[in-house]
Amino acid sequence: MIPASFDYSSPKTLSEAISLLQQHGADAKILSGGQSLIPLMKLRMAAPKHVVDINGIDGLAYIKESGGFLTIGALTREADVDASQLVHDRYPLLADTAGVIGDPLVRNLATVAGNLAHADPANDHPATMLALGASVVATGPKGARTIAISDFFTGIFTTTLAPDEILTEIRVPMPQAGSGGAYLKVERKVGDFAAAAVAVQITLDGGSFTSAGIGLTNVGPMPIKATRAEKALVGKPAVESTIVEAARIAAEEADPAEDLRGSVDYKRSLVRVLTARALRLAITRAKGEH
Amino acid sequence: MTTRKITVNVNGTPREGEVEPRLLLVHFLREDLSMTGTHIGCDTTSCGACTVLLDGKAIKSCTAFAVQADGREVMTVEGLEKDGKLDRIQEGFHQEHGLQCGFCTPGMMMTTYALLKNNPSPSEHDIRWGISGNLCRCTGYVNIVKAIQYAAQKPAE
Amino acid sequence: MSSTTPRTSPEVGGMGHSIKRKEDARFLRGQGKFVDDVKLPGMLYLDIVRSPYAHAKITKIDTSKAMAIPGVLAVVTGELLKQYNLHWMPTLMSDTQMVLPVEKVMHQGQEVAAVLATSRYIAADGVQAVEVDYEPLPVVVDPFKALEPGATVLRTDKEGKTDNHIWHWEAGDKAGTEQAFAQAEVTVKQDIYIPRINVASIETCGCVAHFNKTDGKLTVWMTTQAPHAIRTVFALVAGHVGLSEEKIRIISPDIGGGFGGKVPVYPGYVIAVAASVLTGAPVKWIEDRIENLQASSFARDYHITAELAGKKDGTMQALRFKTIADHGYTDAAANPSKFPAGLFHIATGSYDFQHAFMEVDAAYTNKPPGGIAYRCSFRVTEAVHAIERMVDIFAKDIGMDPADLRKKNFIKPDQFPYKSQFGFEYDSGNYIGALDLAMKRIGYDDLRKEQAEKRAKGELMGIGISSFTEIVGAGPSKHYDILGIKMFDSCELRIHPTGKAIARFGTKSQGQGHETTYAQIIAEELGIPAEHIAVEEGDTDTAPYGLGTYASRSTPVAGAAGAMAARKVRDKARKIAAYLLEVAEEDLDWEPGKFFVKGSPSKSKTIQECAFAAYTNNPPGMEPGLEAVNYYDPPNLTYPFGSYICVVDIDKGTGQVKVRRFVAVDDCGNIINPMIVDGQIHGGLAMGLAPALYEEINYDADGNIQGGSLMDYLVPTSMETPSWETDKTCTPSPHHPIGAKGVGESATVGAPPAIANAVVDALWHLGVRHIDIPITPPKVWALLKEKGVAE
Structure with missing residues (x-):
């Protein structure tokens, strides 16, 4: 499996990269971690004429809290997220997710931003960012703009990113006190995409949910934000009956297709089971019990 | 066909190449440099037979272009033995029968190298998790786990 | 009861020593030559x-x-x-x-x-x-439809071919079996599909x-x-x-x-x-990996209808299989010529049946050809899976513990050599010994108690047994050949003047460690340290002719040739020693490494001294040099066996099966290198787990492959694979020169039914009788849902 020929640039600055994208338009592809792009190129399912390798641009790899957000740079690797004590302490949903993407070797190169920008509904971070209410920063010729993650995905492998824009940063709102999250994924084996996975981020106050985010992975043509299930939680006590009802609704919001990972019924049921389990885990984490 | 000049530090030695951008790192090592210890087992970034260290991190060299390694450090299985002395990982795989056909072994050992650097005293679960991007068809993994435990108990060089 | 005590010193490294592998040196340094x-x-x-x-x-x-x-x-x-x-x-x-x-x-x-x-x-x-x-x-995918009248004829290249039928093969006693079934108190019947899989060696x-x-x-x-x-x-x-x-x-x-x-x-x-x-x-x-999975030879793909007849007291009497074999567009299997279904008729397994009959019909379909083994000896895995599943179903139908049922029906140690209903002569066995040890190692009775407690709480836990009999070491020239070439194997052994040796074999190691174990066999026979015996294989210009390494035949056939060649060398060395010591040959005794005069152990000649003399001071009239060739035609196959017990827990929400423990007790006769044998068993178990729970190659109605890359062909990683627990019993083969039986494939053969039996055991009380492998989470979940117990 050999990729088709292409021209290659390795810009040293963001502006250089953006002008290359402007120059080559739809013929260009951005190479960051490459763990989705290069396999597609080897299979010749992708054959960009020009590859813009952004790995040489300084200052794009970071994980830090600032301005009310956890900010993650375009070149931050999954392994770095997984290794971050800050993330493990304050963003368990993100830590869970980074730990189940691909396999340990893939995670050393794969980036969180690439996982989002590739917009594969089977990818894990889209659901997580939907649950977290994150936003992304797109930088192009006219400067940077912020896009709410719920407006980012437009279809299978498509986003609102313009061909000359680069996803430069991810912004996750800092959690309020009493928050907890979890990502639960059923995969056929390590390294597989999810048969179904559920991301949950909740905040508790006085034993009731004050906010809830639920994202669903690989159970529809796009990552799904389970808004009705979220609504079924907010304002309700964090008890088993609430959880069960929200999980039931989340399953309704899933729109899976049958494939080698299972039937429609199976996947829908997984969403229900995983939503309930993720909520229970998120609650224990919110209470500081886990 | 445009080519690019690259210089990659492989096992401590700068190696130059004139490569097509599409040349995969694994082919640069195996074909251009004739270092055939790094193997190829799949097309889909699944098996890990091609694992090398890029700037100290274990990666699948079938899923990186050689041009991406320009100016960087690559370590392969050929770089494990130092001054005629086997690395503790090589010793562990030998002592604990952690290899059979030997095809996945170089990749498995390179993953182990990075694993032990980040986590000098891994639990069995840490080890199994750490090597889960490397497939082995011969050993059933039991003796690979033991080999890594053996290595972890020896001081690193 | 495990392996025999070594007769040689660790320095010599004969049989029974876990010496480290010679071949490691190059592989560890990335200097293997693939x-x-x-x-x-x-x-x-x-x-x-x-x-x-x-x-x-x-x-x-x-x-x-x-x-x-x-x-x-x-x-x-x-x-x-x-x-x-x-x-x-x-x-x-x-x-x-x-x-x-x-x-x-x-x-x-x-x-x-x-x-x-x-x-x-x-x-x-x-x-x-x-x-x-x-x-x-038009595409023909289903082998049953392929055999229906009016099906599109695929092999239009074959003149006069009017259907997709390749061959019919049968064995056993049809009439006697029919009569036994007609008169039986209890009969059970089950369709069992053993799906198409690919060996997926990491090198294509x-x-x-x-x-x-x-x-x-x-x-x-x-x-x-x-x-x-x-x-x-x-x-x-x-x-x-x-x-x-x-x-x-x-x-x-x-x-x-x-x-x-x-x-x-x-x-x-x-x-x-x-x-x-x-x-x-x-x-x-x-070949790249996708080509390898999509076009190299498949294994299995047997559609079996199995029936078992017996008495309510648990006596099993008769066995009957009817099978459709899907061969793809040509029969490119690798079986001995006379056995188009391989050794599938080992299907009576470890049990003393009175009647048995089987028939197999092979069909052409629009799929890649194959029918090779997947780490097993010629269709033995298919046979073992079917019989071990049937034994469990029978046990449960009559309300008997599956361990008790097995023990009741095992061929007993004193029945060996045992002639099976399909005509095989089992060489040796102690099936009860292996099962007892496995039950002890895993704590069988406690597990049954735990299972009852869990079941009362609605939790799903299962315990599965497989007591398999393997059949390896093909094979005696009377019955076994490939394209007419008899299935012997060979060793050419040459002792150098300084007492070091080179041995070349007709086989070819693919990870089994022949360079080490063959040297140990010769070390055992001659007392020359294994480290000084170079082993070479795989080059047809230098190695003696042999049929190769598959079907666990290296130790049973080529290993025997190595021992026999070494004995020829020893016979000549004895003559030299007698000459050097000036005594008659009959006056000499042998212990590994030297001849000595009976009653005077100080008067001795080492094998090295004999070797030197063979080139420098050979007896008058004797050809100089010290070497021998043996082409070994085995008198019988060998029959390794074992009992495996598996414990699984099932997630009622996701349908995931977790193998909590797996104890494997193997008996492969005398052991050459315990370390290597354990390694072979570990690997075989992983390749038994794989088809039981993960791997499968399917085709859609248009003949498009499903699972054609390692993204969908699910080779287990270290995370899916449990930590295997192994133990041994030792029942030597009576006909093999060193009493060994072969071991490379036992675990692949024995493991899948242990796992399948464990899963069905967890679900039997809900009315689940059988699940075809691979037992995937969606399949389990669908059953849980159907039975109303899904989370």
Whole structure:
């Protein structure tokens, strides 16, 4: 499996990269971690004429809290997220997710931003960012703009990113006190995409949910934000009956297709089971019990 | 066909190449440099037979272009033995029968190298998790786990 | 009861010593020499155009765009090969297989044309540029439909062929079995499908073919488990174009796992050879993983209807199998000629049946050919899976514990040698001993208690047993041959003047550690330290002729040849020792490493002294030198066995099966190297787990492969694989020179039913009788839902 020929640039600055994208338009592809792009190129399912390798641009790899957000740079690797004590302490949903993407070797190169920008509904971070209410920063010729993650995905492998824009940063709102999250994924084996996975981020106050985010992975043509299930939680006590009802609704919001990972019924049921389990885990984490 | 000049530090030695951008790192090592210890087992970034260290991190060299390694450090299985002395990982795989056909072994050992650097005293679960991007068809993994435990108990060089 | 105490010192390293492997030195340093590591000056690269259709007429192959790419030298097509009558080749089962098609393709992924280029990358570009026009034909995927009247006839190349039936084969006593079933108190019947899988060795297949136009010699480095047989096949198939057997050299270099997948001759090898003969340049062909999964030989694909008859008290009386074998578009299995269904008739297993009968019908379908082993001896896994599942179903139907039922029906130790209803003579066994040890190791009774408690709480836990009997070491020349060549194997042993040795064998290690274990066998026989015995295999110019390594035959056949050759050497050394000590041969005793005069142990000659004398001071009238050759024709097969017990927990929400524990008690007779034997068992268990829970190759109605890359063909990682627990009993083979039986495949054969039985055991009380492997989470969940217990 050999990729088709292409021209290659390795810009040293963001502006250089953006002008290359402007120059080559739809013929260009951005190479960051490459763990989705290069396999597609080897299979010749992708054959960009020009590859813009952004790995040489300084200052794009970071994980830090600032301005009310956890900010993650375009070149931050999954392994770095997984290794971050800050993330493990304050963003368990993100830590869970980074730990189940691909396999340990893939995670050393794969980036969180690439996982989002590739917009594969089977990818894990889209659901997580939907649950977290994150936003992304797109930088192009006219400067940077912020896009709410719920407006980012437009279809299978498509986003609102313009061909000359680069996803430069991810912004996750800092959690309020009493928050907890979890990502639960059923995969056929390590390294597989999810048969179904559920991301949950909740905040508790006085034993009731004050906010809830639920994202669903690989159970529809796009990552799904389970808004009705979220609504079924907010304002309700964090008890088993609430959880069960929200999980039931989340399953309704899933729109899976049958494939080698299972039937429609199976996947829908997984969403229900995983939503309930993720909520229970998120609650224990919110209470500081886990 | 445009080519690019690259210089990659492989096992401590700068190696130059004139490569097509599409040349995969694994082919640069195996074909251009004739270092055939790094193997190829799949097309889909699944098996890990091609694992090398890029700037100290274990990666699948079938899923990186050689041009991406320009100016960087690559370590392969050929770089494990130092001054005629086997690395503790090589010793562990030998002592604990952690290899059979030997095809996945170089990749498995390179993953182990990075694993032990980040986590000098891994639990069995840490080890199994750490090597889960490397497939082995011969050993059933039991003796690979033991080999890594053996290595972890020896001081690193 | 485990292995015998070693007779030799650790320095000698004969049988029973866990000496470290000699072959490790190169592999640990990345200096193994695998086929893709072979690089010759001027070498060209071959890449293959493959069919997207499962059945289609080829109307046009346009190579012009490919030929226009700089570096593309040729596009080999079926029409070109037809000029040399090389477009078809015989299979090992005397069927025929296309090298490249001239008329139509018969499965998705089939070779259509091959591009020869100056680099791997340009060859790949060339493949993409070859334009092929197809006219799709009706696709036959289901072997049952393939055998129905009126089905599209696939093998239109065979004159007069009016259906898709390949062969019918039967064994046993039909009438007696029918009568037993008619009179039985209890009968059970179950359809069991053993799906198509692929060995997926981490190294794929490939070759470097080099035809030297000057001397007419063809050298082929090839991923083959059977280099000598391949040489003969090449000589027979390509004799008409001038390839003569003395001018063919097959070198099987280091092999990155074989498991049966590297026994057949694949079209890619033949095209590479043809391309090298035509160009005079070395030609490399290395299959990629997707090609490997989509077109190399499959294993299994048996649709079995199994029936078992017995008494309410648990006596099993009769067994009957009716099977449809899906062979793809040609029968390219690798079985002994007389046994088109291999050794499937080992199906009576470890039990003393009074009657048995089986029949197998093979069908052509639009799928890749194969029917090779997947780390098992000729269809034994299919047989063991079916019998072990049936025993469990029978036990549960009559309300008996499956362990008790097995013990009641086992062939007892004093019944050996035991003649099975299908005609095999089991050499030795102690089945109760192995099962008792496994039950003790896992704590069987406590687990049953735990299961009852869990069940009361609604939790799903299962315990599964498999007490298998393997049949390996093919085989006696009276019955076993491949393309007429008898299934002996060989050793050529030469002792050097300083008492060191080189031994060459007709087999070929693919990870089994022959360089170490064969040396140990000879060390045991001669007392020469194993470290001073070099072992070589795989080069047909230097090694003696043998049938190769598969079907766990290396130790039973070639290992025996090694022992016998060493004994010949020892016999000659005895004569030399007698001469040197000036006594009669009869006055000498032997202990590993030296002869001594009976009653005077101080008067002795070491094997090294004898060796030196063989070259410097040989007795008058005796040929100088010290070497021997043995071609070993085994008197019988060997019958390793074991009992495995597996504990699983089932997640009621996701349907996931977790193997909590797995205890494997194996008995492979006398053990050469305990460390290597354990390694073989660990690996075999992982390759038993894989088809039980993960791996499967399916086709949709149009013949499109499902699971054709490692993204969907689920080879287990370290995370899915449990930490195997192993133990041994030791019942030597009475007919084998060193009492060994072979072990490489036992675990692959024995493990799947233990796992399947455990899962069904967890669900039986809900009314689940059987689940076909692989037992995937969606399958389990669907059953949980149907039974109303899903979370």
